[in-house]
Amino acid sequence: MRETAAAPASSAPTAAQGEGAPTEEALREEAQARLSELAGPAARLREDQWRAIRALVSERRRALVVQRTGWGKSAVYFVATALQRARGAGPTVIISPLLALMRNQIAAAERAGIRARTINSANTADWERTYADVAAGAVDVLLVSPERLNNPDFRDRVLPELAGGAGLVVIDEAHCVSDWGHDFRPDYRRIRTLLRELPDGVPVLATTATANARVTRDVAEQLEVGDREPTVVLRGDLDRAGLRLSVVRLPDNPARLGWLADRLDELPGSGIIYTLTVAAATETAEFLAARGHAVAPYTGQTDPEERLRAEDDLLANRVKALVATSALGMGFDKGDLGFVVHLGAPPSPIAYYQQVGRAGRALERAEAVLLPGREDRDIWSYFAGLAFPAEATVRQTLQVLSAAGRPLSLARLETQVDLGRTRLETMLKVLDVDGAVRRERGGWTATGRPWDYDAERYAGVAAARRAEQQAMVDYLATGGCRMEYLRRQLDDPAAEPCGRCDNCTGTSWTTEVAEEHRGAAARHISRPGVSVAPRRQWPSGMAELGVPLSGKIPDDERAAEGRALARLTDIGWGGTLRRLLAEDAPDTAVPDEVVQGVVAVLAGWGWDRRPGGVVAMPAGRRPVLVGSLAARIAEIGRLPLLGTLGHTRPDGAGPRRHNSAQRLAGLWDAFEVGPELAAGLRAHPGPVLLVDDLADTGWTLTVAARLLRRAGAAAVLPLPLGVVR
Template sequence: METSHPGTGDLATRATEILRELTGRSDAAFRDGQFEAIEALVKDRKRVLVVQRTGWGKSAVYFVAARLIREGFGGGAGPTLIISPLLALMRDQVAAAERAGVHAATINSANATEWDEVLGALRDGNLDVLLISPERLTNPRFSEQVLHPLLTGGVGMIVVDEAHCISDWGHDFRPDYRRIGALLASLSGDLPVLATTATANSRVVDDVAAQLGSDTTVIRGPLSRDSLRLGVAPTSSPGHRIGWLVQHLGDFSGSGIIYCLTVSAAEDTTRALKDAGWDVAAYTGRTDAEDRARLEQALKDNALKALVATSALGMGFDKPDLGFVVHLGAPSSAVAYYQQVGRAGRATDSADVLLLPGTEDAEIWEYFATASMPEEADARAVLAALADSPAPLSVPALEPLVGIKRTKLTLLLKTLQVDGAVDRAGTGFVATGAGWAYDAARYAAVAEAREREAAAMLEYEAGHVCRMRFLAEALDDPTAHDCGRCDVCAGQWWDSSVDAAAESGARKILSGIGVPVEPRGQWPGGMEKVGVALKGKIPAGERVEEGRVIARFTDLGAGQTLRGFLAESAEDAPVPKNIADWCITVLSEWDWVERPTVVVGMPSATRPVTTADLASGLARVGRMVDAGNLQLTRDPGSPEVNSAFRVKNLDGAFRATAETAAAVDGQVVLLVDTEIGSRWAMTVAGRALRLAGARAVLPFALALRG
């Protein structure tokens, strides 16, 4: 980029000019603390921790500082490295950077096809800001090819966004963030470092500041938001809460976010609201990067009434006029709760925030609290299995060897990797042979802190003091005050009535089997960069229809039965009667436009007996033609890759034999498999059947992985 000379202009004057470019306003001025942080970074080359509420303008600080450093102020010139936790945050930040005249790009799991282009711009000096996720720091290839050259070649500044994640005591501590403290300790003391967060109490602030360095400057402002009208309903069942929401979603003005504690709850709530005619969509950890970007934009454009989300939609999502936030189930921490509700009311005079706590909340809190901390016996079992293996082991390969569920195993491997006991090798893991000690005292202390946070959340629900005052005091905000607007200060402001029909409909969805599986509507971006000529929307004539599974693996009841039957260590066996009966029930209740007349099985290397029995049994019971299986032309590879590479590996891998093609020509086809994961295998296989002449393809599987 074209640079100016620091000697020709005052730092404050130039900083203000860049701020006005960023905001697009000729009268923009810095808020209290913003320029002070910029000056400490650029002029004094210090380490700075900024604790300010959402919407204060923390990103303005690092983008203005990044450009000043690139222009030579403070003796710098190198690019800025931003470590940021969520893709939503990265997308918004890249767009904001461009408005400030800062050339920014990101390297993350969702844009692997663009990495070479980004690295080329970085090597050529054409990149001002590189955004990465903390997970990149644990990737050996990234460290060797990107991080080490960047750090040794003169990085201008490092930014750690959502810095409370560094601290064990933070409500959203992440193992990958522990790498950051070690990274900063290895760097020169005069390298500017900025850490930012909107949700940190005094203990977390002190911990993060200590990890940044002994001379860290802390800039802290008031965290209360007077625009929010807070309320808490009585604890109730999932059916009651979803029924209430079906009936009263229209009481909230504008568009907003409905938070749920689990993926299953988000998907079930979305289904109930859609059935009632509301324009909503689910947004969870299972939502692909392409779909996330589309859904975020739809909410920003008010094309949706709400996104029904897990915590996957949180840090960094920016919609200043968000009208409401509703929680179906309470987060386990008042600080975490305030971070999520802080998305609302940033540029409006009023926004409604309602918590509908559930009878199951405490059980969910306990699950996530224990899942995030390693148990010594589990860690020893993983280390032993890796040490005994002559080759790297993937997560699916490790799972049956150690008897640990996948989600917990993935978290455990992250912790062991950060501790240096294991490392990545391709798509698998290996033991490093380094010594590993279980830090029982630290984990016990963290567990106690989590228990106190949960108790504080129950105290918030009880409503003994002003809701906003309580949340501000949980963050040790010295400006905490009564808001005069919440249900404690001014009385209940929402209609609590629930029609019997609305609650009954919600209970039916929650207790039933038969989970819809939305079809893929668009190919991943960047397919041409991996040599595949697929892009944009999937043509209607090549697309599968909405599918069905009996249940998700994460569902209670049927989901757990299916998890046991389809476990990697389980026998490849015919479908048992109870699961077969569920299949028949799901098919009989499926509201398809046209009934399928032909059944085709997916090729399976791991469960050929189960798949064949499922397909032939459904054909027999449903009086449909059994057209056999699709054939694999080559190995489609591991599903543990991002969408672009998954489609690349699947493209052309499925073929319909002449007999199968003849059977499906002009027919509605039921495409059968044991489980559905990313949906790409069904999408690509269904496309092969459509190109072979099928009039429509309906995917069906026993279970949905996730």
């Protein structure tokens, strides 16, 4: 690979241009005219924009553009598209990772008179019409989500035709291609197969604002798959001249939420408040709305129509802020976004740079304020635990697929491979790109091709993630220029003090919080109680594990809807529970403050029939905690303590399992209703409260409820202290 600041600068027509091709000067004038149509008459081609366009249109090259947010990367591919289409080329195919980004790209294309359509999970009803329009030449730009690339129908029926007829292929947010990138996505690896199958002479453009030198090299090398020429790499300086970076340290979550309620109206214009979890986004939005602020939540769990409405409201300044997870991230385009506040630090400076890059793209000044929390590292650790599985697990998966002789669904694989659904699917996508497995109709199959476990690379990626987390901690603590720090993390050779951040100017936001807002925040986040939905269906394929359970769970064996004090990811009670239920926490009697929280949960439950007794789960690691909680609830509620479920084997439920099928297999015969508990249930036949410490998959409570219902309980009301998420 060769890194270059510019493509060759000859003005003579190249062999690739052919006879009658315009001179370089004429091509540049045409590109400038197209840019004016897109961005207005005042817009002027940047030198690197022109170099990229020339490499794509004139030289049919593959180019990687690494430039800051707001620099104009999308202008490169829209101008190149217009030029290519004017010369009779096929449509541009843009691989784009987020629906919000796609919507922005379509709107930008339409402003330039470019006909754009999209294929993604939210518009399946339009796919066939879109394919027909592409075939009829009525589409200039087709935006495709990376997940489509490995959908069997799309991959086998649509993708070859698109690849064969494309005039330009664009990979947006290209750092996702590299597993060294901060936001690696396995679906992006399928792009290598697409590149390998492209006909000669189809230009390719990859763009990103967040690639350090290592990621840049990796992406550029991947672009060269199936192509003899080195990638043209265009890197610019990554300063954001209008962005003022600040860190505000506050003692606890009530202070952080109270600070937001105090200061939100002081922040310029409208903006985004980022949180690390869905629960935090929801809680924060509810609190700020209750304090009179026009805000809305935006997460991966938000209904698609509500997300679209929220985006429109932010674009039109009808809300002061969206309170969002990273679901509102890459590419969201609002030039006058006045601020980005982070309630909790992202796990890497590069991810942080990308998110604050949403602000101030067309403003002289915008605020980026980071409010770190004590729970940040715990949340980082959870997501870091989703790394590539150990070699033995991968080999086992390949062996299971080979032995099956037919496609296996994820549900079937879970009966034989002890991985959670997300990690299992991610692993299969990586193996698919490596050629070891293939996704077919009905599931996954093994190809039988040799495959090597790249332990050194996987360990290196894990080490890089740990280094990024430490770098984020160092960012919070630095006394130097914050923008310079972020730019150095991205290997920007032009990094220098910005003169704008809190450290450069010696000025910072106040840490004072009005007692009214702090108190209101404390009351809001200490509200106890979250719903615990019951399982209604047994996992598929349990017979293969020797478990005689299948189909719908009968109504007379199913748990009722339960309650928990909080989710571990909550910003209120979640922190208390994370400390109490930590792996290394001592097993002690339940604290009084937690008991009072649980009592408040019970008081607000609103059940149809008052419980007739309390039953404790046989908590292997926390018998004192669970037993004391059950006893306190029985005492305060004047309910009989009916007893504890028994274990049927010395190891209880056995080792921790990671997916529903494996978890249920280890649990289904692990408990029993002993004689004393059975007598208690007969004597008190009403509903029972089933007390436990933590609900994760929900199968422990499901199995226990089945036993208690069979033993005579009229209903089982699960009451774990916490739920994982």
